[in-house]
Amino acid sequence: MAANPMSQFDVYRIGPEIKVGAFDISFTNASLFMILSTVSILLIFNLGSKKNSLLPNKIQLLAELSYTFVSKMISDTAGSKAKPYFAFIFSLFMFVLFCNMFGMIPYTFTVTSHIIVTFVLAAFIFIGVTVIGFIKHGFGYLKLFVPSGVPAVLLPLIVVIEIISYLSRPISLSVRLFANMMAGHTMMKVFGGFVISLGIVGGWLPLSFSVALTGLEILVAFLQAYVFAILTCIYLNDALNLHH
């Protein structure tokens, strides 16, 4: 296991096999870390909202700062119309952030390093945003594919490009997060392997890289959660306020 940098992404069953019809929904290490992330989110924010003191304590400050951070992010990118979707984007940001951060602890499993997880989230966002767009604007939502101020000659080409870019949104959204997490964790594993193989003489260089990479990966973990949430806001903005 130690030799293969990809083995950290293995999903394995914990406990018995659970089958519903033809589907295997067994409890796995991925499920464990999803539950750990959600439970810690709920714990922190429950503690942070329990008491309402004028001078917040540390955990309340943390909860309120996260709240205002996400709320500002949404209002900056998607405007005031996006307020009903605040809870969803907040949950999304926190879920991705906590899954990423849990992955930074050694011997843990990174939920967001699996394409299926990020793709389900991205697909849900894509379908949700498309449905919201059609509900708000009817067939006028299709104007999204026809940017204004484009010469008529270029229009067919532009429309095709716009449609392709729109349809590739869930893929780019999911692959961005998954690939970032996978690459970072693989790289850390590789450098960790170098430390062992080069031993006490040459192992210091990859060790220092590993230390630097840990810092970088923590930054990436936060940044990717932020990017995921802000792209969701931008897609939502397209659906709510048809600017094109």
Added chain:
Amino acid sequence: MVKKIYFQSIFFSFFFIKEAFAAESGGMPQLNPEFWVSQIFWLILTFGAMYLVLSKLILPKISNNLESRKSQILENIEAAEKQREDSDAKLKEYDEIVSKSKLEANSIFNQAREKALKDIGAKREVLDKQIDNEIAEAEKEIDALRKNAPDKINKIAIDTSSELLQKLIGAEVNNSSISAIVDDLSKRNGDKYYGN
């Protein structure tokens, strides 16, 4: 620098991944569909539950807390502003009272001074008049005395001369002839005695 190292190490890591694949031929665990359904199921379950709890219970509480703090702070600021205005008004009032009383004190002082000056003037006038009167009376007396003085002196001179003559000669001399001589003498010597 860090970026360069980052990209280089990504390159190296993929190199290693390839080797690892060649060695174990396990492939990316992410692409193994064995647990996809399980992951989707647990994702929907956990994320859905978290979303429900957050949106129904926790986030409204946090927003409530933030709102109440905001309104409380605003209220406090308003109260402070009001108190500041009050104190400003009081300060103004105080200043007014001070300046007013200063003016009053000034006017009272001025009045008192004027009154005192007036009193002094009146008293001085009265005194001046009295003094003038007294001086005038004294002058009158002196005048009278001065007017009477030559006559009296003449009379004394006449009487004295007649008695002197009587004692010296032993005969009565006519008073009128003596007085004529005295008058004549005093007229002649008057200037010498009175300095006129």
